Amino acid sequence: MRESIIRLEGATKRFPLPEGGTITALDAIDLDVARNEFLTLLGPSGCGKTTLLHVISGFVQLDQGKILIDGDDMGTTPPHKRPVNTVFQNYALFPHMSVGDNVGYSLDIAHVGKAERVKRVGEALDLVGLGGYAARMPRQLSGGQQQRVALARAIIARPKLLLLDEPLSALDRNLRQAMQIELKNLQAELGISFIFVTHDQEEALTMSNRVAVLNGGVIQQIDTPRNTYNYPANAFVASFVGASNLFDGEVRRDGDKIVITTPENDTVEAVLRDERSLNGGGKLTAMLRPEQFSLSGTGGADNCAEIDVTVDQIVFIGSTYELLGKTAGGRQINALLSASHQTRIGEIEQSGKARLSYDPAAVHLIPADDAGAAQ
Amino acid sequence: MSALTLRARQRLQLAGLLGPVTVFLGIFFLTPLVIMLIYSFLAPGLYGGVVWEFYPHNFGRILGFADPAFEYFDPVYFQIFLNSLRIALTTVVITLLVCYPAAFQIARLPERWKTFCLFLITLPFFASLIVRLFIWVLILKQTGFINQTLMSLGLISEPLDLIYTEGAILLGLVYIFIPFMFLPVYASVEKIDWTLVRASQDLGANGIQTFWRVILPLTLPGILGGSILVFIPSLGNFVVPAVLGGAKVLMLGNLIEQQFLAARNWPFGAALAMLVMAAVLVLLFLYVRFESKSGDDAPLLN
Ligand SMILES: Nc1ncnc2c1ncn2[C@@H]1O[C@H](COP(=O)(O)OP(=O)(O)O)[C@@H](O)[C@H]1O
Ligand SMILES: [Mg+2]
Numbered sequence: 001m002r003e004s005i006i007r008l009e010g011a012t013k014r015f016p017l018p019e020g021g022t023i024t025a026l027d028a029i030d031l032d033v034a035r036n037e038f039l040t041l042l043g044p045s046g047c048g049k050t051t052l053l054h055v056i057s058g059f060v061q062l063d064q065g066k067i068l069i070d071g072d073d074m075g076t077t078p079p080h081k082r083p084v085n086t087v088f089q090n091y092a093l094f095p096h097m098s099v100g101d102n103v104g105y106s107l108d109i110a111h112v113g114k115a116e117r118v119k120r121v122g123e124a125l126d127l128v129g130l131g132g133y134a135a136r137m138p139r140q141l142s143g144g145q146q147q148r149v150a151l152a153r154a155i156i157a158r159p160k161l162l163l164l165d166e167p168l169s170a171l172d173r174n175l176r177q178a179m180q181i182e183l184k185n186l187q188a189e190l191g192i193s194f195i196f197v198t199h200d201q202e203e204a205l206t207m208s209n210r211v212a213v214l215n216g217g218v219i220q221q222i223d224t225p226r227n228t229y230n231y232p233a234n235a236f237v238a239s240f241v242g243a244s245n246l247f248d249g250e251v252r253r254d255g256d257k258i259v260i261t262t263p264e265n266d267t268v269e270a271v272l273r274d275e276r277s278l279n280g281g282g283k284l285t286a287m288l289r290p291e292q293f294s295l296s297g298t299g300g301a302d303n304c305a306e307i308d309v310t311v312d313q314i315v316f317i318g319s320t321y322e323l324l325g326k327t328a329g330g331r332q333i334n335a336l337l338s339a340s341h342q343t344r345i346g347e348i349e350q351s352g353k354a355r356l357s358y359d360p361a362a363v364h365l366i367p368a369d370d371a372g373a374a375q
Numbered sequence: 376m377s378a379l380t381l382r383a384r385q386r387l388q389l390a391g392l393l394g395p396v397t398v399f400l401g402i403f404f405l406t407p408l409v410i411m412l413i414y415s416f417l418a419p420g421l422y423g424g425v426v427w428e429f430y431p432h433n434f435g436r437i438l439g440f441a442d443p444a445f446e447y448f449d450p451v452y453f454q455i456f457l458n459s460l461r462i463a464l465t466t467v468v469i470t471l472l473v474c475y476p477a478a479f480q481i482a483r484l485p486e487r488w489k490t491f492c493l494f495l496i497t498l499p500f501f502a503s504l505i506v507r508l509f510i511w512v513l514i515l516k517q518t519g520f521i522n523q524t525l526m527s528l529g530l531i532s533e534p535l536d537l538i539y540t541e542g543a544i545l546l547g548l549v550y551i552f553i554p555f556m557f558l559p560v561y562a563s564v565e566k567i568d569w570t571l572v573r574a575s576q577d578l579g580a581n582g583i584q585t586f587w588r589v590i591l592p593l594t595l596p597g598i599l600g601g602s603i604l605v606f607i608p609s610l611g612n613f614v615v616p617a618v619l620g621g622a623k624v625l626m627l628g629n630l631i632e633q634q635f636l637a638a639r640n641w642p643f644g645a646a647l648a649m650l651v652m653a654a655v656l657v658l659l660f661l662y663v664r665f666e667s668k669s670g671d672d673a674p675l676l677n
Contacts, residue, residue, distance in 0.1 A: 057577055058576075059573060059576075078576070078581075079573070079576040079577055080576045080577075080578075080579050080580055080581050081579075084577075085577055085578065086573075086574070086577045088570055088573070088574055089570075090570060092568070092570040092571050092573065092574040093574075094571060094574070094575075094589060095571075095593075096592045096593065105575070105578050105580075105588075106578035106579045109578065109579045109580045109584055110579060153578065154577075154578075157578070157579070
């Protein structure tokens with residue numbers, strides 16, 4: 001059985017706006033994080049990610065709903081009494097303390113003896129690859145090193161849950177990728193549950209056990225990275241997590257297939273697996289990922305469907321070409337094409353027209369209701 | 376083109392900018408100081424003026440090695456020195472106790488109110504210091520506002536001794552120097568990064584622990600700066616004790632003034648002034664030492 005470390009039930013938070021009225025930063029959030037789970041909160045800026053972390057760490061009080069940490073109702077428990085630690089967005093290292101004093105701060109507060117403290121600070125710094133840095137001051141460290149110090153400081157007291165608020169967003173790309181792997185390993189090693197906040201979907205997909213996609217204070221979907229990418233629950237998730245081509249329209253049956261016709265008269269073929277999704281009055285949104293397209297006649301399944309596009313631009317990315325174009329109805333199309341068809345791509349660039357094929361069985365269908373709600 | 380190299384031109388510019396200030400300070404600040412220093416080691420003339428011979432006993436009168444043939448060591452001078460030191464320190468403590476919490480309150484206000492409060496705090500500078508002190512005389516004197524009010528309310532039958540006390544001097548000093556404490560303290564409080572306070576609480580520290588370990592150290596530069604700005608002019612202050620202390624409570628400033636104007640003993644007055652300056656310099660030295668230790672050294676890595 002899954003052991004729940006933290007559980008939110010109907011968590012709602014509103015902030016007053018300076019010009020009057022309120023903004024709902026969190027809207028009836030239900031969340032359950034298991035022991036040893038790496039959960040990522042993914043969403044655009046201003047969607048309520050930081051607020052959600054503050055609710056868990058105790059800096060923001062809920063208007064409605066409940067929060068339980070390891071089974072205990074937190075109610076109005078102040079931050080310093082919660083078994084949760086945070087890695088802050090801007091690291092928040094104490095500038096007047098050495099690295100060692102920063103890392104050992106929580107032990108010092110808990111009256112851990114000096115010898116024990118020095119030992120554990122050394123271990124925590126070793127763990128993040130900064131052994132021997134205890135005597136430095138934070139300002140003498142690079143951004144990446146400060147990040148590690150903040151991490152060591154947050155894990156030294158072995159909290160039940162570690163909150164990380166966009167910890168990697170200030171690092172450059174290479175360092176960020178290295179830290180992603182390190183964080184993941186660290187989490188496995190420590191056995192602490194992580195709630196990791198990011199607005200970078202790639203980061204979310206590579207690191208997490210589960211991803212919670214947040215928008216406008218509402219959880220849009222909680223699922224494994226694969227399911228979130230392959231089977232987005234609504235149009236928002238489809239377009240926020242990875243690139244996608246969306247076709248919303250009326251559904252018509254055609255034997256064992258169905259055809260979706262957009263208002264602009266583009267058509268997409270798909271296979272209907274779940275009759276219930278037609279309850280929205282015969283409307284659906286079909287999603288095709290860019291990599292699901294290929295050039296017609298370059299092989300692939302024989303039961304392929306096809307779509308004609310006019311080409312705006314072909315961008316060489318290295319392993320693939322990215323085709324940007326429009327359907328006859330004027331809908332934007334984004335397709336990733338294999339670089340092994342160099343000559344065909346040359347022809348397409350010349351003619352400005354391409355015929356793309358895709359597998360109708362791989363088209364993901366989003367119920368119309370949810371697609372509308374997410375806009 | 377000009378024959379001057381860039382470097383030479385920069386030097387010339389620097390000299391042009393700093394020159395006038397240097398000359399001004401040299402003539403009007405350093406010269407009197409040097410004269411005072413020299414005078415403090417000369418013998419007083421019998422009818423005022425100085426006798427040009429080396430005479431360390433001016434300091435002796437204060438510190439205990441007076442010239443027995445001429446003057447006596449009198450502990451009263453050292454007493455006044457200590458007294459002034461105590462009054463100046465008390466002023467620092469009181470202004471700090473008033474300004475520190477106020478700075479936090481004002482830093483939390485919306486921008487418009489902040490500006491307004493800062494304006495209010497600098498407002499007294501617009502009126503003459505003497506006028507403001509005499510208003511305190513009107514308030515505190517035997518037939519003044521406070522005594523009259525209390526008597527008409529029947530709370531007291533005899534007027535209280537409010538004016539010409541050490542308390543009145545403290546009140547006056549605190550009143551004058553509050554802006555000097557407030558502005559540096561406020562500047563450091565405004566700058567506090569509140570995520571550091573959050574971080575401290577997140578790591579298990581309660582409010583009191585967070586104050587001692589994070590907030591106080593972060594605002595210490597402002598506290599020290601304000602303390603220096605209040606302590607130095609309080610120690611040598613002479614207007615406030617003259618107006619609110621009357622003849623009863625003497626501070627160093629009044630003592631020095633008496634030596635120059637009433638006793639016409641310039642060397643002794645100069646020696647007293649030099650002692651005040653020495654005390655201030657020791658303090659400033661300690662402050663600079665602290666500042667350079669806690670200040671930003673160049674980052675070793677980047
Ligand atoms: N203390 C606050 N007072 C008023 N509004 C706030 C406060 N904190 C956050 N908000 C608002 O709540 C929403 C969510 O903010 P936040 O949780 O910081 O988003 P994110 O971290 O996802 O970028 C934003 O619209 C923000 O303006
Ligand atoms: Mg945020």
